[in-house]
Amino acid sequence: MLDATTRSGGTATVTPRTAATELAVATTAGTVAPTGLARVTRVLLSPWSRLSLLVALLASAATTVVLFQPQQLLTNGWPPQLGGAAAALAYAVAYGLCTVAFVPRPLLNLAAGALFGSQLGLASALAGTVLGSGIAFCLGRVLGQEALRPLLRGKWLKAADGQLSRHGFRTMLAMRLFPGVPFAASNYCAAVSRMGLLPFLLATGLGSIPNTAAYVVAGARASTPTSPAFLIALACIALPGLAGAVVAWRKRHRLRGH
Numbered sequence: 001m002l003d004a005t006t007r008s009g010g011t012a013t014v015t016p017r018t019a020a021t022e023l024a025v026a027t028t029a030g031t032v033a034p035t036g037l038a039r040v041t042r043v044l045l046s047p048w049s050r051l052s053l054l055v056a057l058l059a060s061a062a063t064t065v066v067l068f069q070p071q072q073l074l075t076n077g078w079p080p081q082l083g084g085a086a087a088a089l090a091y092a093v094a095y096g097l098c099t100v101a102f103v104p105r106p107l108l109n110l111a112a113g114a115l116f117g118s119q120l121g122l123a124s125a126l127a128g129t130v131l132g133s134g135i136a137f138c139l140g141r142v143l144g145q146e147a148l149r150p151l152l153r154g155k156w157l158k159a160a161d162g163q164l165s166r167h168g169f170r171t172m173l174a175m176r177l178f179p180g181v182p183f184a185a186s187n188y189c190a191a192v193s194r195m196g197l198l199p200f201l202l203a204t205g206l207g208s209i210p211n212t213a214a215y216v217v218a219g220a221r222a223s224t225p226t227s228p229a230f231l232i233a234l235a236c237i238a239l240p241g242l243a244g245a246v247v248a249w250r251k252r253h254r255l256r257g258h
Helices: 014-042 048-068 070-076 084-102 104-117 119-149 157-167 168-177 183-192 195-205 209-220 228-257
Strands: 004-008 012-013
Touching: 014 119, 048 084, 048 119, 048 195, 048 228, 070 104, 084 104, 084 119, 084 183, 104 119, 104 209, 119 195, 157 168, 168 195, 168 209, 195 209, 209 228
Parallel strands: none
Antiparallel strands: 004 012
16 A cells, blocks of 8 residues: 555655655644744734834933933033034934924024034034934834824815825925924924925925024024124014914914815
């Protein structure tokens, strides 16, 4: 018979049917582990798992900022070991990381002016602004977009998503010019939309210049609050804010009319 084991000279010979059965068992056993691993990988890389990771990262960053208190730079100054361009570069990196952790940009801009003066402070603050917005955009795009896009169902959310997806550059430019929209919120809104990274960074860099310059100059001239430069900087801070409030009020009533 074919399925019987034949012995010749003390050596066991496996029949074809037995060999096929053993091969099938081995193949089945070998696929159990990869299937389980694939299931675990799918769970870890699922949209909601990635969103949970994003929330955990942002919460950790905010906690770190609270513990280290970067606002002490305004009173204690920059460490004496760093100076000049190296210090401005280090501050730009710290600025970007702090914005991801929800530190208010006006505080960071005032500190840049107080530490480095108007010109170097403006360059450092703008570099930090673009860096921080880019980090937030990439985090939101990779970890949050897939989970949050199905939740864009309300009229306001759909309108904002449509504007950023179709007219990303000019919409983000307007949001940066008028300081009515929180910086972190606009970063993550753009990340959830279909806006591209390059238009986002260009609009952020160009649109942030006027407001950032006003705060940096105010920080650099804070020791002389009656100087023309300080008063002009205060006016440049207040007027865009007022204009942004008026535009937002008109847009709100227009949307209600529709």
